[in-house]
Amino acid sequence: MSTESNAPSPNGDEASQPKMLTTKSNPWGSRHGKVPQKKNFLEGVKDEYDVVVIGSGLAGITAANILGRSGKSVLLLEQHFKIGGLATWFKRPGGHIFDVSLHGFPIGMKKTCRKYWSQEIADRIVQLDKVTFDNPQFSFDTSFTREDFTDKLVTEFGLEREAVEGFFKHLRKMDFFDDSNMTTGELFEQFFPGRNDVHRLLMEPISYANGSNLDEPAITYGIVFSNFMSKGVYTFVGGTDGLLDMMRAELRKNGVDYRTRVQVDEIQVADGQVTGVVATGGSTTMAIRARAVLSNANLKTTILKLVDPSHFRPEFVEEVEAIRLNNSSCQVYMGIRAGESIPFVTDLLFTSTRKEFQSHSLSDLHGESRTFSFYYPKGRPEMEEQRYTIVASTNARFEDWKDMDEEQYEANKQQLCEETLAHLETYVPGIRSKIDYVEASTPRSFEFYTQHQTGSSFGTKFEGLQPSMNLHLELPGLFHAGSVGIIMSGWLGAANYGVIQANKVDAYLFQRAETQQV
Numbered sequence: 001m002s003t004e005s006n007a008p009s010p011n012g013d014e015a016s017q018p019k020m021l022t023t024k025s026n027p028w029g030s031r032h033g034k035v036p037q038k039k040n041f042l043e044g045v046k047d048e049y050d051v052v053v054i055g056s057g058l059a060g061i062t063a064a065n066i067l068g069r070s071g072k073s074v075l076l077l078e079q080h081f082k083i084g085g086l087a088t089w090f091k092r093p094g095g096h097i098f099d100v101s102l103h104g105f106p107i108g109m110k111k112t113c114r115k116y117w118s119q120e121i122a123d124r125i126v127q128l129d130k131v132t133f134d135n136p137q138f139s140f141d142t143s144f145t146r147e148d149f150t151d152k153l154v155t156e157f158g159l160e161r162e163a164v165e166g167f168f169k170h171l172r173k174m175d176f177f178d179d180s181n182m183t184t185g186e187l188f189e190q191f192f193p194g195r196n197d198v199h200r201l202l203m204e205p206i207s208y209a210n211g212s213n214l215d216e217p218a219i220t221y222g223i224v225f226s227n228f229m230s231k232g233v234y235t236f237v238g239g240t241d242g243l244l245d246m247m248r249a250e251l252r253k254n255g256v257d258y259r260t261r262v263q264v265d266e267i268q269v270a271d272g273q274v275t276g277v278v279a280t281g282g283s284t285t286m287a288i289r290a291r292a293v294l295s296n297a298n299l300k301t302t303i304l305k306l307v308d309p310s311h312f313r314p315e316f317v318e319e320v321e322a323i324r325l326n327n328s329s330c331q332v333y334m335g336i337r338a339g340e341s342i343p344f345v346t347d348l349l350f351t352s353t354r355k356e357f358q359s360h361s362l363s364d365l366h367g368e369s370r371t372f373s374f375y376y377p378k379g380r381p382e383m384e385e386q387r388y389t390i391v392a393s394t395n396a397r398f399e400d401w402k403d404m405d406e407e408q409y410e411a412n413k414q415q416l417c418e419e420t421l422a423h424l425e426t427y428v429p430g431i432r433s434k435i436d437y438v439e440a441s442t443p444r445s446f447e448f449y450t451q452h453q454t455g456s457s458f459g460t461k462f463e464g465l466q467p468s469m470n471l472h473l474e475l476p477g478l479f480h481a482g483s484v485g486i487i488m489s490g491w492l493g494a495a496n497y498g499v500i501q502a503n504k505v506d507a508y509l510f511q512r513a514e515t516q517q518v
Protein backbone atom coordinates (compact mmCIF):
# COMPACT_ATOMS: atom_id res chain seq x y z
CA MET A 1 0.00 0.00 0.00
CA SER A 2 1.84 3.08 -1.09
CA THR A 3 0.36 6.12 -2.83
CA GLU A 4 -0.42 9.07 -0.64
CA SER A 5 -3.35 11.31 -1.42
CA ASN A 6 -4.40 13.92 1.06
CA ALA A 7 -8.08 14.31 1.84
CA PRO A 8 -9.24 17.83 2.71
CA SER A 9 -9.05 18.70 6.37
CA PRO A 10 -12.21 20.33 7.75
CA ASN A 11 -10.14 22.92 9.58
CA GLY A 12 -8.15 23.66 6.43
CA ASP A 13 -4.90 23.18 8.26
CA GLU A 14 -2.69 21.38 5.72
CA ALA A 15 0.17 20.86 8.16
CA SER A 16 -2.02 18.97 10.62
CA GLN A 17 -3.52 16.66 8.01
CA PRO A 18 -2.98 12.95 8.44
CA LYS A 19 -1.61 11.18 5.42
CA MET A 20 -4.23 8.99 3.79
CA LEU A 21 -2.47 6.02 2.33
CA THR A 22 -4.18 4.25 -0.52
CA THR A 23 -3.31 1.30 -2.72
CA LYS A 24 -3.51 3.27 -5.98
CA SER A 25 -0.08 2.91 -7.53
CA ASN A 26 0.96 -0.27 -5.76
CA PRO A 27 1.70 -2.86 -8.46
CA TRP A 28 0.80 -5.70 -6.04
CA GLY A 29 -1.71 -6.17 -3.27
CA SER A 30 -5.45 -6.63 -3.01
CA ARG A 31 -6.14 -5.06 -6.41
CA HIS A 32 -3.26 -6.44 -8.43
CA GLY A 33 -2.39 -9.88 -7.10
CA LYS A 34 0.56 -11.52 -5.43
CA VAL A 35 4.18 -10.55 -5.96
CA PRO A 36 5.72 -13.32 -8.12
CA GLN A 37 8.41 -15.20 -6.20
CA LYS A 38 11.52 -16.77 -7.70
CA LYS A 39 12.63 -18.54 -4.52
CA ASN A 40 11.71 -22.10 -3.62
CA PHE A 41 9.72 -21.80 -0.40
CA LEU A 42 9.32 -25.57 -0.21
CA GLU A 43 13.02 -26.25 0.07
CA GLY A 44 13.71 -29.01 2.60
CA VAL A 45 10.08 -30.08 2.84
CA LYS A 46 9.84 -33.86 3.15
CA ASP A 47 7.85 -36.08 0.77
CA GLU A 48 5.58 -37.34 3.51
CA TYR A 49 4.05 -36.26 6.85
CA ASP A 50 1.46 -37.64 9.22
CA VAL A 51 -0.56 -34.45 8.83
CA VAL A 52 -0.53 -31.47 6.48
CA VAL A 53 -2.31 -28.39 7.88
CA ILE A 54 -3.48 -25.91 5.24
CA GLY A 55 -3.54 -22.38 6.65
CA SER A 56 -2.14 -20.82 9.80
CA GLY A 57 -5.17 -19.02 11.27
CA LEU A 58 -5.67 -19.59 14.99
CA ALA A 59 -7.50 -22.89 14.34
CA GLY A 60 -4.79 -24.14 11.97
CA ILE A 61 -1.78 -23.24 14.10
CA THR A 62 -3.37 -24.45 17.33
CA ALA A 63 -4.19 -27.80 15.71
CA ALA A 64 -0.66 -28.03 14.25
CA ASN A 65 0.87 -27.28 17.65
CA ILE A 66 -1.15 -29.94 19.46
CA LEU A 67 -0.45 -32.58 16.83
CA GLY A 68 3.26 -31.72 16.79
CA ARG A 69 3.40 -31.85 20.57
CA SER A 70 1.82 -35.31 20.56
CA GLY A 71 4.61 -36.61 18.34
CA LYS A 72 3.01 -36.44 14.90
CA SER A 73 5.06 -35.21 11.97
CA VAL A 74 3.26 -32.04 10.90
CA LEU A 75 3.70 -29.70 7.95
CA LEU A 76 1.89 -26.34 8.24
CA LEU A 77 1.50 -24.46 4.94
CA GLU A 78 0.46 -20.80 4.75
CA GLN A 79 0.02 -18.87 1.50
CA HIS A 80 0.65 -15.46 3.12
CA PHE A 81 4.15 -14.35 4.10
CA LYS A 82 3.15 -14.29 7.79
CA ILE A 83 1.43 -16.86 9.95
CA GLY A 84 -1.69 -15.92 11.92
CA GLY A 85 -4.41 -15.53 9.29
CA LEU A 86 -6.81 -12.84 10.49
CA ALA A 87 -4.95 -12.74 13.81
CA THR A 88 -2.40 -10.48 12.22
CA TRP A 89 -0.61 -7.13 12.33
CA PHE A 90 1.37 -4.89 10.03
CA LYS A 91 3.93 -2.11 10.19
CA ARG A 92 3.68 1.22 8.40
CA PRO A 93 5.99 4.20 7.90
CA GLY A 94 6.33 6.40 10.97
CA GLY A 95 6.91 3.40 13.23
CA HIS A 96 3.24 2.44 13.39
CA ILE A 97 2.26 -1.14 14.24
CA PHE A 98 -1.39 -1.97 13.69
CA ASP A 99 -3.29 -4.97 15.06
CA VAL A 100 -6.04 -6.22 12.78
CA SER A 101 -8.20 -8.37 15.07
CA LEU A 102 -6.81 -7.94 18.58
CA HIS A 103 -9.76 -5.99 19.96
CA GLY A 104 -11.02 -8.29 22.66
CA PHE A 105 -11.80 -11.91 23.41
CA PRO A 106 -13.37 -13.88 26.28
CA ILE A 107 -11.43 -15.05 29.34
CA GLY A 108 -11.56 -18.63 28.02
CA MET A 109 -8.61 -17.76 25.76
CA LYS A 110 -6.37 -17.79 28.85
CA LYS A 111 -7.14 -21.45 29.56
CA THR A 112 -6.91 -22.41 25.88
CA CYS A 113 -3.47 -20.80 25.58
CA ARG A 114 -2.25 -22.33 28.83
CA LYS A 115 -3.35 -25.85 27.87
CA TYR A 116 -2.55 -25.86 24.16
CA TRP A 117 0.25 -23.28 23.85
CA SER A 118 2.21 -22.25 26.94
CA GLN A 119 1.94 -20.71 30.38
CA GLU A 120 3.99 -17.73 29.14
CA ILE A 121 1.43 -16.97 26.43
CA ALA A 122 -1.47 -17.36 28.87
CA ASP A 123 0.23 -15.05 31.40
CA ARG A 124 0.17 -12.19 28.90
CA ILE A 125 -3.60 -12.24 28.59
CA VAL A 126 -5.10 -9.39 30.62
CA GLN A 127 -8.52 -7.81 31.04
CA LEU A 128 -9.38 -4.57 29.21
CA ASP A 129 -9.79 -1.74 31.72
CA LYS A 130 -12.84 -0.19 30.16
CA VAL A 131 -15.49 -0.84 27.52
CA THR A 132 -17.76 2.05 26.52
CA PHE A 133 -21.13 2.22 24.77
CA ASP A 134 -22.31 5.48 23.31
CA ASN A 135 -25.33 5.96 21.04
CA PRO A 136 -28.56 8.01 21.08
CA GLN A 137 -30.28 5.34 23.22
CA PHE A 138 -27.68 4.93 26.00
CA SER A 139 -24.18 5.88 27.06
CA PHE A 140 -22.05 4.33 29.81
CA ASP A 141 -18.78 2.60 30.71
CA THR A 142 -18.65 -1.01 31.80
CA SER A 143 -16.14 -3.67 32.78
CA PHE A 144 -18.29 -6.08 30.70
CA THR A 145 -18.42 -8.55 33.58
CA ARG A 146 -21.70 -10.33 34.26
CA GLU A 147 -22.15 -8.46 37.54
CA ASP A 148 -21.57 -5.05 36.00
CA PHE A 149 -23.68 -5.80 32.95
CA THR A 150 -26.53 -6.99 35.17
CA ASP A 151 -26.27 -3.78 37.20
CA LYS A 152 -26.35 -1.67 34.04
CA LEU A 153 -29.41 -3.48 32.71
CA VAL A 154 -31.14 -2.82 36.03
CA THR A 155 -30.01 0.76 36.70
CA GLU A 156 -29.65 2.22 33.20
CA PHE A 157 -32.46 0.29 31.51
CA GLY A 158 -34.85 -0.14 34.43
CA LEU A 159 -35.18 -3.92 34.06
CA GLU A 160 -36.06 -6.27 36.91
CA ARG A 161 -32.93 -8.01 38.26
CA GLU A 162 -34.73 -11.40 38.16
CA ALA A 163 -35.54 -10.94 34.45
CA VAL A 164 -31.90 -10.18 33.62
CA GLU A 165 -30.57 -13.05 35.70
CA GLY A 166 -33.20 -15.36 34.20
CA PHE A 167 -32.01 -14.37 30.72
CA PHE A 168 -28.35 -15.04 31.54
CA LYS A 169 -29.27 -18.37 33.13
CA HIS A 170 -31.24 -19.35 30.03
CA LEU A 171 -28.24 -18.51 27.79
CA ARG A 172 -25.81 -20.51 29.91
CA LYS A 173 -28.01 -23.59 29.62
CA MET A 174 -27.89 -23.53 25.81
CA ASP A 175 -25.44 -25.90 24.15
CA PHE A 176 -24.44 -27.23 20.74
CA PHE A 177 -27.17 -29.78 20.65
CA ASP A 178 -29.83 -27.28 21.59
CA ASP A 179 -30.77 -26.40 18.03
CA SER A 180 -34.21 -24.93 18.44
CA ASN A 181 -35.68 -22.92 15.59
CA MET A 182 -35.82 -19.73 17.64
CA THR A 183 -33.87 -16.75 16.31
CA THR A 184 -31.88 -14.36 18.46
CA GLY A 185 -34.45 -11.64 17.72
CA GLU A 186 -37.25 -13.91 18.98
CA LEU A 187 -35.22 -14.77 22.06
CA PHE A 188 -34.81 -11.06 22.86
CA GLU A 189 -38.52 -10.44 22.31
CA GLN A 190 -39.36 -13.28 24.68
CA PHE A 191 -37.26 -11.87 27.51
CA PHE A 192 -37.34 -8.12 26.80
CA PRO A 193 -40.37 -7.43 24.57
CA GLY A 194 -40.35 -4.17 22.62
CA ARG A 195 -37.07 -3.00 24.16
CA ASN A 196 -35.07 -1.93 21.09
CA ASP A 197 -32.49 -0.29 23.40
CA VAL A 198 -31.91 -3.52 25.33
CA HIS A 199 -31.72 -5.51 22.10
CA ARG A 200 -29.10 -3.05 20.88
CA LEU A 201 -26.97 -3.44 23.99
CA LEU A 202 -27.16 -7.23 23.85
CA MET A 203 -26.62 -7.60 20.11
CA GLU A 204 -24.21 -4.88 18.99
CA PRO A 205 -21.03 -6.19 20.65
CA ILE A 206 -21.74 -9.75 19.50
CA SER A 207 -22.44 -8.60 15.93
CA TYR A 208 -18.99 -7.03 15.90
CA ALA A 209 -17.49 -10.14 17.48
CA ASN A 210 -18.85 -12.63 14.96
CA GLY A 211 -20.87 -10.90 12.26
CA SER A 212 -24.18 -12.29 13.46
CA ASN A 213 -27.55 -10.51 13.43
CA LEU A 214 -31.00 -10.94 14.98
CA ASP A 215 -32.01 -13.52 12.35
CA GLU A 216 -29.41 -16.14 13.35
CA PRO A 217 -30.37 -19.16 15.47
CA ALA A 218 -30.53 -18.12 19.15
CA ILE A 219 -28.08 -20.91 20.03
CA THR A 220 -25.27 -19.04 18.28
CA TYR A 221 -25.96 -15.96 20.37
CA GLY A 222 -26.34 -17.95 23.60
CA ILE A 223 -22.95 -19.63 23.34
CA VAL A 224 -20.93 -16.61 22.22
CA PHE A 225 -22.58 -14.13 24.59
CA SER A 226 -22.14 -16.49 27.56
CA ASN A 227 -18.44 -16.85 26.71
CA PHE A 228 -17.99 -13.09 26.78
CA MET A 229 -20.39 -12.32 29.57
CA SER A 230 -18.48 -13.76 32.48
CA LYS A 231 -15.35 -11.99 33.56
CA GLY A 232 -14.93 -9.18 31.06
CA VAL A 233 -13.08 -8.71 27.78
CA TYR A 234 -9.42 -9.67 27.40
CA THR A 235 -6.42 -8.80 25.26
CA PHE A 236 -2.83 -9.93 24.74
CA VAL A 237 -0.04 -7.74 26.09
CA GLY A 238 2.72 -7.56 23.50
CA GLY A 239 0.48 -7.17 20.46
CA THR A 240 -0.36 -9.73 17.79
CA ASP A 241 3.27 -9.62 16.64
CA GLY A 242 4.40 -10.61 20.14
CA LEU A 243 1.84 -13.41 20.33
CA LEU A 244 2.84 -14.85 16.96
CA ASP A 245 6.55 -14.69 17.88
CA MET A 246 5.78 -16.81 20.93
CA MET A 247 3.59 -19.18 18.94
CA ARG A 248 6.27 -19.65 16.28
CA ALA A 249 8.77 -20.58 19.02
CA GLU A 250 6.30 -23.18 20.35
CA LEU A 251 5.72 -24.63 16.89
CA ARG A 252 9.48 -25.01 16.44
CA LYS A 253 9.85 -26.58 19.89
CA ASN A 254 7.14 -29.09 19.04
CA GLY A 255 8.76 -30.02 15.75
CA VAL A 256 6.15 -28.50 13.43
CA ASP A 257 7.61 -27.79 10.00
CA TYR A 258 5.90 -24.52 9.03
CA ARG A 259 6.25 -22.73 5.73
CA THR A 260 4.87 -19.41 4.56
CA ARG A 261 4.32 -18.22 0.96
CA VAL A 262 3.12 -21.72 0.09
CA GLN A 263 -0.20 -22.03 -1.67
CA VAL A 264 -1.98 -25.36 -1.40
CA ASP A 265 -3.48 -25.94 -4.84
CA GLU A 266 -5.12 -29.30 -4.37
CA ILE A 267 -5.98 -31.96 -1.81
CA GLN A 268 -5.29 -35.39 -3.29
CA VAL A 269 -7.53 -38.41 -2.86
CA ALA A 270 -7.09 -42.08 -3.78
CA ASP A 271 -9.30 -45.08 -3.05
CA GLY A 272 -11.76 -42.93 -1.12
CA GLN A 273 -9.30 -41.40 1.29
CA VAL A 274 -7.04 -38.38 1.46
CA THR A 275 -3.44 -39.02 0.43
CA GLY A 276 -1.81 -35.59 0.51
CA VAL A 277 -1.66 -32.17 -1.12
CA VAL A 278 -0.14 -30.41 -4.09
CA ALA A 279 1.41 -27.10 -3.07
CA THR A 280 3.28 -24.27 -4.77
CA GLY A 281 5.95 -22.34 -2.89
CA GLY A 282 7.39 -19.69 -5.20
CA SER A 283 9.32 -21.41 -7.98
CA THR A 284 8.39 -24.95 -6.98
CA THR A 285 5.28 -27.10 -7.07
CA MET A 286 5.37 -30.32 -5.11
CA ALA A 287 3.14 -33.25 -4.20
CA ILE A 288 3.40 -34.03 -0.49
CA ARG A 289 1.94 -37.23 0.92
CA ALA A 290 0.03 -37.16 4.20
CA ARG A 291 -2.08 -39.60 6.17
CA ALA A 292 -4.44 -36.77 7.10
CA VAL A 293 -5.05 -33.22 5.91
CA LEU A 294 -6.58 -30.56 8.13
CA SER A 295 -7.75 -27.51 6.25
CA ASN A 296 -8.00 -24.10 7.89
CA ALA A 297 -8.94 -22.55 4.55
CA ASN A 298 -12.51 -21.41 4.06
CA LEU A 299 -14.92 -24.37 4.39
CA LYS A 300 -16.49 -23.87 0.96
CA THR A 301 -13.09 -23.44 -0.70
CA THR A 302 -11.82 -26.61 0.97
CA ILE A 303 -14.70 -28.77 -0.18
CA LEU A 304 -15.62 -27.21 -3.51
CA LYS A 305 -12.24 -26.03 -4.84
CA LEU A 306 -9.34 -27.85 -3.17
CA VAL A 307 -10.88 -31.32 -3.54
CA ASP A 308 -12.31 -32.71 -6.76
CA PRO A 309 -16.07 -32.67 -5.87
CA SER A 310 -16.53 -36.09 -7.50
CA HIS A 311 -15.02 -37.54 -4.31
CA PHE A 312 -18.09 -36.44 -2.35
CA ARG A 313 -21.70 -37.55 -2.44
CA PRO A 314 -23.66 -35.19 -4.76
CA GLU A 315 -26.09 -34.39 -1.89
CA PHE A 316 -23.16 -33.32 0.27
CA VAL A 317 -21.82 -31.04 -2.47
CA GLU A 318 -25.30 -29.52 -2.82
CA GLU A 319 -25.50 -28.98 0.92
CA VAL A 320 -22.12 -27.23 0.95
CA GLU A 321 -22.96 -25.08 -2.06
CA ALA A 322 -25.99 -23.77 -0.18
CA ILE A 323 -24.01 -22.69 2.90
CA ARG A 324 -24.11 -18.92 3.36
CA LEU A 325 -20.89 -17.08 4.08
CA ASN A 326 -20.72 -14.64 6.94
CA ASN A 327 -20.23 -10.93 6.36
CA SER A 328 -16.93 -9.09 6.03
CA SER A 329 -15.36 -6.00 7.60
CA CYS A 330 -13.93 -2.57 6.92
CA GLN A 331 -11.27 -1.06 9.11
CA VAL A 332 -9.59 2.31 9.43
CA TYR A 333 -6.12 2.25 10.96
CA MET A 334 -4.95 5.51 12.51
CA GLY A 335 -1.40 6.09 13.78
CA ILE A 336 -0.53 8.78 16.32
CA ARG A 337 2.66 10.65 15.42
CA ALA A 338 5.82 9.60 17.31
CA GLY A 339 6.27 11.76 20.41
CA GLU A 340 2.53 12.58 20.68
CA SER A 341 0.23 11.05 23.26
CA ILE A 342 -3.50 10.82 23.84
CA PRO A 343 -5.30 10.60 27.19
CA PHE A 344 -6.90 7.32 28.24
CA VAL A 345 -10.38 7.42 26.71
CA THR A 346 -11.44 3.79 26.90
CA ASP A 347 -10.12 0.52 25.47
CA LEU A 348 -13.09 -0.42 23.34
CA LEU A 349 -15.80 1.99 22.25
CA PHE A 350 -19.04 0.77 20.65
CA THR A 351 -20.51 3.87 19.11
CA SER A 352 -23.30 4.84 16.78
CA THR A 353 -25.16 7.97 15.79
CA ARG A 354 -28.12 5.92 14.56
CA LYS A 355 -31.28 6.73 16.54
CA GLU A 356 -32.59 3.20 16.86
CA PHE A 357 -31.06 -0.23 16.55
CA GLN A 358 -31.46 -2.20 13.34
CA SER A 359 -29.06 -5.14 13.27
CA HIS A 360 -28.54 -5.32 9.48
CA SER A 361 -27.57 -1.64 9.36
CA LEU A 362 -24.33 -2.48 11.19
CA SER A 363 -22.98 -3.68 7.83
CA ASP A 364 -24.10 -0.66 5.78
CA LEU A 365 -21.66 1.04 3.44
CA HIS A 366 -20.91 4.34 5.18
CA GLY A 367 -23.19 3.39 8.07
CA GLU A 368 -23.42 5.26 11.36
CA SER A 369 -22.04 2.57 13.68
CA ARG A 370 -18.47 1.53 14.40
CA THR A 371 -16.17 0.28 17.15
CA PHE A 372 -12.97 2.04 18.07
CA SER A 373 -10.12 0.08 19.64
CA PHE A 374 -7.60 2.29 21.40
CA TYR A 375 -4.07 0.94 21.71
CA TYR A 376 -1.91 2.60 24.37
CA PRO A 377 1.72 1.96 25.35
CA LYS A 378 0.45 -0.44 28.06
CA GLY A 379 -0.36 -2.91 25.26
CA ARG A 380 3.23 -3.09 24.01
CA PRO A 381 5.32 -2.38 27.13
CA GLU A 382 8.51 -3.75 25.54
CA MET A 383 8.54 -1.01 22.89
CA GLU A 384 11.16 1.62 23.56
CA GLU A 385 8.95 4.43 22.28
CA GLN A 386 5.53 5.12 23.79
CA ARG A 387 3.20 4.62 20.82
CA TYR A 388 -0.54 4.94 20.31
CA THR A 389 -2.80 3.69 17.53
CA ILE A 390 -6.56 3.61 17.04
CA VAL A 391 -8.39 1.11 14.84
CA ALA A 392 -12.01 1.55 13.81
CA SER A 393 -13.93 -1.51 12.66
CA THR A 394 -17.29 -1.91 10.99
CA ASN A 395 -19.07 -4.94 9.64
CA ALA A 396 -19.36 -4.78 5.84
CA ARG A 397 -20.85 -6.53 2.83
CA PHE A 398 -18.60 -7.74 0.04
CA GLU A 399 -21.34 -6.95 -2.55
CA ASP A 400 -21.13 -3.24 -1.68
CA TRP A 401 -17.43 -3.09 -2.56
CA LYS A 402 -16.79 -5.78 -5.14
CA ASP A 403 -17.85 -4.00 -8.35
CA MET A 404 -16.38 -0.56 -7.66
CA ASP A 405 -13.91 0.60 -10.30
CA GLU A 406 -10.54 1.99 -9.19
CA GLU A 407 -11.79 5.53 -8.82
CA GLN A 408 -14.93 4.62 -6.90
CA TYR A 409 -12.96 2.26 -4.69
CA GLU A 410 -10.47 4.97 -3.84
CA ALA A 411 -13.17 7.58 -3.22
CA ASN A 412 -15.12 5.25 -0.95
CA LYS A 413 -12.03 4.42 1.07
CA GLN A 414 -11.27 8.11 1.46
CA GLN A 415 -14.85 8.75 2.54
CA LEU A 416 -14.61 5.95 5.08
CA CYS A 417 -11.42 7.47 6.51
CA GLU A 418 -13.00 10.94 6.66
CA GLU A 419 -16.21 9.73 8.34
CA THR A 420 -14.19 7.77 10.86
CA LEU A 421 -11.91 10.69 11.71
CA ALA A 422 -14.91 12.99 12.13
CA HIS A 423 -16.58 10.45 14.43
CA LEU A 424 -13.40 9.98 16.46
CA GLU A 425 -12.96 13.73 16.80
CA THR A 426 -16.18 13.84 18.89
CA TYR A 427 -14.49 11.65 21.51
CA VAL A 428 -10.92 12.91 21.25
CA PRO A 429 -11.03 16.56 20.20
CA GLY A 430 -7.98 17.62 18.20
CA ILE A 431 -7.08 14.02 17.33
CA ARG A 432 -6.55 14.85 13.63
CA SER A 433 -3.54 16.96 14.40
CA LYS A 434 -1.94 14.05 16.27
CA ILE A 435 -2.58 11.42 13.61
CA ASP A 436 0.04 11.20 10.89
CA TYR A 437 -1.09 8.01 9.20
CA VAL A 438 -4.50 6.70 8.08
CA GLU A 439 -5.30 3.65 5.99
CA ALA A 440 -8.49 1.76 5.22
CA SER A 441 -9.09 -1.91 4.52
CA THR A 442 -12.24 -3.29 2.94
CA PRO A 443 -13.86 -6.68 2.26
CA ARG A 444 -11.64 -6.83 -0.84
CA SER A 445 -8.54 -6.61 1.34
CA PHE A 446 -9.77 -9.44 3.57
CA GLU A 447 -10.58 -11.60 0.55
CA PHE A 448 -7.13 -11.05 -0.93
CA TYR A 449 -5.07 -11.58 2.20
CA THR A 450 -6.89 -14.64 3.57
CA GLN A 451 -8.50 -16.06 0.41
CA HIS A 452 -11.81 -16.29 2.25
CA GLN A 453 -14.55 -16.09 -0.37
CA THR A 454 -16.29 -12.69 -0.24
CA GLY A 455 -13.75 -11.59 2.37
CA SER A 456 -15.75 -13.38 5.04
CA SER A 457 -14.39 -12.31 8.42
CA PHE A 458 -16.20 -14.91 10.46
CA GLY A 459 -16.49 -17.99 8.25
CA THR A 460 -19.96 -19.29 7.51
CA LYS A 461 -23.46 -19.01 8.88
CA PHE A 462 -24.76 -21.68 11.27
CA GLU A 463 -25.40 -24.33 8.59
CA GLY A 464 -21.63 -24.59 7.97
CA LEU A 465 -21.04 -26.21 11.34
CA GLN A 466 -22.22 -29.78 10.65
CA PRO A 467 -20.48 -30.22 7.25
CA SER A 468 -17.27 -28.91 8.81
CA MET A 469 -17.48 -31.15 11.88
CA ASN A 470 -18.39 -34.23 9.83
CA LEU A 471 -16.09 -33.72 6.86
CA HIS A 472 -13.91 -36.71 7.75
CA LEU A 473 -17.01 -38.92 7.62
CA GLU A 474 -17.60 -37.80 4.03
CA LEU A 475 -13.98 -38.18 3.01
CA PRO A 476 -11.74 -40.13 5.41
CA GLY A 477 -8.55 -38.28 6.27
CA LEU A 478 -9.91 -34.80 5.51
CA PHE A 479 -10.67 -32.46 8.42
CA HIS A 480 -11.66 -28.83 8.63
CA ALA A 481 -10.87 -26.39 11.44
CA GLY A 482 -11.59 -22.69 11.15
CA SER A 483 -14.34 -20.14 11.56
CA VAL A 484 -17.66 -21.80 10.85
CA GLY A 485 -21.22 -21.73 12.07
CA ILE A 486 -20.78 -18.40 13.91
CA ILE A 487 -20.00 -20.33 17.12
CA MET A 488 -16.55 -21.50 16.01
CA SER A 489 -15.22 -18.06 15.22
CA GLY A 490 -13.32 -15.28 16.89
CA TRP A 491 -9.96 -15.94 18.51
CA LEU A 492 -11.34 -18.27 21.17
CA GLY A 493 -13.82 -20.09 18.94
CA ALA A 494 -11.23 -20.70 16.21
CA ALA A 495 -8.48 -21.81 18.60
CA ASN A 496 -10.85 -24.16 20.45
CA TYR A 497 -12.12 -25.60 17.19
CA GLY A 498 -8.50 -26.30 16.26
CA VAL A 499 -8.22 -28.33 19.48
CA ILE A 500 -11.43 -30.27 18.80
CA GLN A 501 -10.42 -31.15 15.26
CA ALA A 502 -6.80 -31.97 16.18
CA ASN A 503 -8.15 -34.56 18.60
CA LYS A 504 -10.21 -36.07 15.78
CA VAL A 505 -7.15 -36.20 13.53
CA ASP A 506 -5.21 -37.89 16.32
CA ALA A 507 -7.95 -40.51 16.77
CA TYR A 508 -8.12 -41.09 13.01
CA LEU A 509 -4.35 -41.62 12.74
CA PHE A 510 -4.40 -44.01 15.69
CA GLN A 511 -7.24 -46.01 14.17
CA ARG A 512 -5.48 -46.13 10.81
CA ALA A 513 -2.27 -47.38 12.38
CA GLU A 514 -4.20 -50.05 14.27
CA THR A 515 -5.99 -51.20 11.13
CA GLN A 516 -2.74 -51.40 9.20
CA GLN A 517 -1.15 -53.54 11.91
CA VAL A 518 -3.97 -56.09 11.86
Ligand SMILES: Cc1cc2nc3c(=O)[nH]c(=O)nc-3n(C[C@H](O)[C@H](O)[C@H](O)COP(=O)(O)OP(=O)(O)OC[C@H]3O[C@@H](n4cnc5c(N)ncnc54)[C@H](O)[C@@H]3O)c2cc1C
Pocket residue numbers: 054055056057058059060077078079080083084085086087100101102103104105106209262263264265296297298329330331393446449450451452457458459481482483489490491492494495
Ligand atom coordinates in the same frame (compact mmCIF):
# COMPACT_ATOMS: atom_id res chain seq x y z
C1 LIG B 1 -11.66 -6.88 11.30
C2 LIG B 1 -11.73 -8.06 12.18
C3 LIG B 1 -11.75 -7.89 13.54
C4 LIG B 1 -11.83 -8.99 14.39
N1 LIG B 1 -11.80 -8.78 15.74
C5 LIG B 1 -11.84 -9.84 16.58
C6 LIG B 1 -11.76 -9.65 17.98
O1 LIG B 1 -11.64 -8.54 18.47
N2 LIG B 1 -11.82 -10.73 18.77
C7 LIG B 1 -11.94 -11.98 18.29
O2 LIG B 1 -11.98 -12.92 19.07
N3 LIG B 1 -11.99 -12.20 16.96
C8 LIG B 1 -11.95 -11.16 16.10
N4 LIG B 1 -12.00 -11.36 14.75
C9 LIG B 1 -12.18 -12.73 14.24
C10 LIG B 1 -10.93 -13.58 14.34
O3 LIG B 1 -9.80 -12.84 13.96
C11 LIG B 1 -11.09 -14.78 13.44
O4 LIG B 1 -12.34 -15.42 13.73
C12 LIG B 1 -10.01 -15.83 13.64
O5 LIG B 1 -8.74 -15.23 13.72
C13 LIG B 1 -10.09 -16.77 12.46
O6 LIG B 1 -9.21 -17.84 12.57
P1 LIG B 1 -9.31 -19.06 11.59
O7 LIG B 1 -8.59 -20.18 12.23
O8 LIG B 1 -10.72 -19.30 11.20
O9 LIG B 1 -8.48 -18.72 10.31
P2 LIG B 1 -8.15 -17.44 9.44
O10 LIG B 1 -7.64 -16.38 10.31
O11 LIG B 1 -9.29 -17.14 8.57
O12 LIG B 1 -6.93 -17.99 8.59
C14 LIG B 1 -7.02 -18.90 7.52
C15 LIG B 1 -5.64 -19.01 6.94
O13 LIG B 1 -5.61 -19.95 5.88
C16 LIG B 1 -4.75 -19.46 4.86
N5 LIG B 1 -5.11 -20.14 3.61
C17 LIG B 1 -6.33 -20.13 2.99
N6 LIG B 1 -6.29 -20.89 1.88
C18 LIG B 1 -5.02 -21.37 1.77
C19 LIG B 1 -4.37 -22.22 0.83
N7 LIG B 1 -5.02 -22.78 -0.21
N8 LIG B 1 -3.05 -22.52 1.02
C20 LIG B 1 -2.38 -22.02 2.09
N9 LIG B 1 -2.96 -21.21 3.01
C21 LIG B 1 -4.26 -20.90 2.87
C22 LIG B 1 -5.03 -17.98 4.85
O14 LIG B 1 -4.02 -17.24 4.22
C23 LIG B 1 -5.14 -17.69 6.35
O15 LIG B 1 -3.89 -17.38 6.91
C24 LIG B 1 -11.91 -10.29 13.87
C25 LIG B 1 -11.87 -10.47 12.48
C26 LIG B 1 -11.78 -9.37 11.65
C27 LIG B 1 -11.72 -9.58 10.19
